[in-house]
Amino acid sequence: xxxxxxxxxxxxxxxxxxxxxxxxxxxxxxxxxxxxxxxxxxxxxxxxxxxxxxxxxxxxxxxxxxxxxxxxxxxxxxxxxxxxxxxxxxxxxxxxxxxxxxxxxxxxxxxxxxxxxxxxxxxxxxxxxxxxxxxxxxxxxxxxxxxxxxxxxxxxxxxxxxxxxxxxxxxxxxxxxxxxxxxxxxxxxxxxxxxxxxxxxxxxxxxxxxxxxxxxxxxxxxxxxxxxxxxxxxxxxxxxxxxxxxxxxxxxxxxxxxxxxxxxxxxxxxxxxxxxxxxxxxxxxxxxxxxxxxxxxxxxxxxxxxxxxxxxxxxxxxxxxxxxxxxxxxxxxxxxxxxxxxxxxxxxxxxxxxxxxxxxxxxxxxxxxxxxxxxxxxxxxxxxxxxxxxxxxxxxxxxxxxxxxxxxxxxxxxxxxxxxxxxxxxxxxxxxxxxxxxxxxxxxxxxxxxxxxxxxxxxxxxxxxxxxxxxxxxxxxxxxxxxxxxxxxxxxxxxx
Numbered sequence: 334x335x336x337x338x339x340x341x342x343x344x345x346x347x348x349x350x351x352x353x354x355x356x357x358x359x360x361x362x363x364x365x366x367x368x369x370x371x372x373x374x375x376x377x378x379x380x381x382x383x384x385x386x387x388x389x390x391x392x393x394x395x396x397x398x399x400x401x402x403x404x405x406x407x408x409x410x411x412x413x414x415x416x417x418x419x420x421x422x423x424x425x426x427x428x429x430x431x432x433x434x435x436x437x438x439x440x441x442x443x444x445x446x447x448x449x450x451x452x453x454x455x456x457x458x459x460x461x462x463x464x465x466x467x468x469x470x471x472x473x474x475x476x477x478x479x480x481x482x483x484x485x486x487x488x489x490x491x492x493x494x495x496x497x498x499x500x501x502x503x504x505x506x507x508x509x510x511x512x513x514x515x516x517x518x519x520x521x522x523x524x525x526x527x528x529x530x531x532x533x534x535x536x537x538x539x540x541x542x543x544x545x546x547x548x549x550x551x552x553x554x555x556x557x558x559x560x561x562x563x564x565x566x567x568x569x570x571x572x573x574x575x576x577x578x579x580x581x582x583x584x585x586x587x588x589x590x591x592x593x594x595x596x597x598x599x600x601x602x603x604x605x606x607x608x609x610x611x612x613x614x615x616x617x618x619x620x621x622x623x624x625x626x627x628x629x630x631x632x633x634x635x636x637x638x639x640x641x642x643x644x645x646x647x648x649x650x651x652x653x654x655x656x657x658x659x660x661x662x663x664x665x666x667x668x669x670x671x672x673x674x675x676x677x678x679x680x681x682x683x684x685x686x687x688x689x690x691x692x693x694x695x696x697x698x699x700x701x702x703x704x705x706x707x708x709x710x711x712x713x714x715x716x717x718x719x720x721x722x723x724x725x726x727x728x729x730x731x732x733x734x735x736x737x738x739x740x741x742x743x744x745x746x747x748x749x750x751x752x753x754x755x756x757x758x759x760x761x762x763x764x765x766x767x768x769x770x771x772x773x774x775x776x777x778x779x780x781x782x783x784x785x786x787x788x789x790x791x792x793x794x795x796x797x798x799x800x801x802x803x804x805x806x807x808x809x810x811x812x813x814x815x816x817x818x819x820x821x822x823x824x825x826x827x828x829x
Contacts, residue, residue: 368388368390368400369387369388369399369400371383371387372384372385372386372388372400375387376388376403376407381407381410381411384403384407385404385407388400388403388407392404392423392427395428396426396427397427397428397429398424398426398427398428398429398430398434398437399424399427399428399429401420401423401424401427401429402420402421402424402433402437404424405417405418405419405420405421405424405437405440409444414444414448415448418441418445421437421438421440422441424437425437425438434465435461435465435467438457438460438467441457442457442458442461442470445457446477451477451555452555452585452586454477454555455474455477455555455557456555456586457470458470458471458474459585459587459588462588471588474586474588477555478555478556481523481553482524482527482549483522483523483524484521484524486518486522488518489515489516489518489519489522489525490515492512492514492515492518493522493524493528495511496508496509496511496512496514496515497528499511500528505532508528508532509532511525512526512528512532513525513529523548523549523553526545526548526549527546527549529545530543530544530545530546530549530559531562533545534566539566539569539570542566543563546559546562547563550563550579555586557582560579560580560582560583560587561579561587561597563575563579564576564577564578564579564580564583564597564604565600567579567604568603571607573603573604573605573608574604576600577601577604577605577613580597580600580601580604584597591624594624595621595624595625595628598631599618599621599631601614601617602614602615602621602631603634605617606638611638611641611642614634614638615638618631618638622635627658629655629658629659629662632651632654632658633651633664633665633668635651636648636649636651636668637668639651640672640675643675645672645675645676648672649672652665652668652669652672656669663688663691666684666687666691667684667688667699667701667702667705670684670685670705674705682709685705685706685708685709686709688702688705688706689706689709689725693728700733703729703730706728706729707729707735707738709725710726710738711741714741717748719745719748720749722741723742723745723749726741726745727742736762739761740762740764743755743759743762743764743769743772746758747772747775752775752779752780755776756776756777756782759772759776760773767793767799770792770793771799771802773789774786774789774809775806775808777789778812783812786809786812787812787815787816790803790809790813791816794813794816794817800813
């Protein structure tokens with residue numbers, strides 16, 4: 334049996350190390366409770382100066398949402414509305430009683446509306462709706478937007494309502510005429526402009542739709558639906574900076590369900606990525622993955638960003654997650670192979686081989702895959718896997734193969750013993766290097782084109798390397814001997 338012996342002095346130190354922090358916490362808690370209670374009593378008696386003093390001391394000790402709430406109430410009662418909004422915002426971020434939570438939000442909503450900060454009001458309504466599902470917050474925004482869209486001009490309203498009825502019966506041309514008539518009766522009437530924007534969009538006239546939607550957005554910058562529509566139009570036009578702007582406004586002001594918000598995150602990330610704003614794109618992709626951890630689009634784009642920034646390890650993490658979702662996803666395989674290639678990792682061959690096998694026989698492949706296949710073909714050629722190299726090169730689109738790739742095909746044909754095909758390919762390319770001319774010389778000799786072989790060999794004979802190789806080759810050695818004899822005879826004639 335082992336006994337643990339602690340001296341009295343050590344025990345005292347141990348107890349102090351445990352008790353002292355606990356005591357300090359209890360003292361702080363008591364102090365906080367005391368300040369909050371004192372502040373509450375002063376508030377009841379409308380001694381706002383002392384109440385403010387106590388509540389401020391309470392929030393110094395603890396992030397007390399209740400204390401912040403009453404600080405907001407004090408500032409609201411004293412007409413310091415901006416300060417009140419600031420405290421209410423802090424209240425909902427701290428520890429707060431449920432009964433004060435919604436009240437804090439609604440106070441912010443009412444105060445921002447009173448001060449004409451409608452965009453701020455809509456943001457807080459959306460936040461309240463997303464956190465609590467409060468339908469009143471959504472209805473509040475809809476009522477404010479309708480107020481801005483609508484008009485008091487009865488004639489204009491009558492024309493607009495006629496346009497809506499015509500639209501229901503799919504009499505779109507007549508409906509558009511009624512909407513234009515409504516605008517002519519009241520140029521500030523925005524509802525018919527919105528309808529005309531939808532009509533132009535339905536007809537595929539995005540530019541005209543943007544004109545109408547833009548007029549609405551200028552007057553109602555917190556109208557999320559308009560920003561979504563404009564963002565989509567710009568996105569389809571690949572005007573990514575404009576698309577990113579409107580998607581961001583839409584996310585701040587729209588009441589989106591989970592799936593819709595996910596889609597907007599993905600589009601926003603794509604727009605930011607194409608605008609080279611990678612940090613913002615990463616932010617949206619992270620948000621999208623929180624909503625849908627199995628998002629292939631988000632994982633691949635996040636990987637692409639990391640590849641562009643040479644954060645290869647992080648990119649591989651995203652790709653591994655995407656691979657688990659679909660082991661045969663060619664884009665995942667391509668990106669994984671590309672990273673291994675950049676890192677000098679031989680595993681790129683395995684990935685590119687798998688990519689080629691999955692894509693074999695398919696048309697309209699991404700052009701970037703051709704680069705992977707070129708790398709793969711060169712690897713197999715250098716490894717003397719000539720059949721595999723030739724198969725890969727043959728699969729490349731005819732118009733996309735480079736001169737070097739076609740030369741590689743000619744060499745592969747020779748090494749595979751298809752000398753006639755090697756001759757045809759080399760003759761179309763006019764090989765420039767001595768090595769390729771030597772291979773063509775061999776192909777000519779093996780296909781009975783002796784004179785052509787002699788012509789090439791005569792030109793190479795002055796190079797000791799190729800003369801030695803030809804002398805050891807059973808096909809070319811005889812030709813070389815003839816060439817050398819003829820050279821000697823000619824030299825003798827010259828001396829005579």
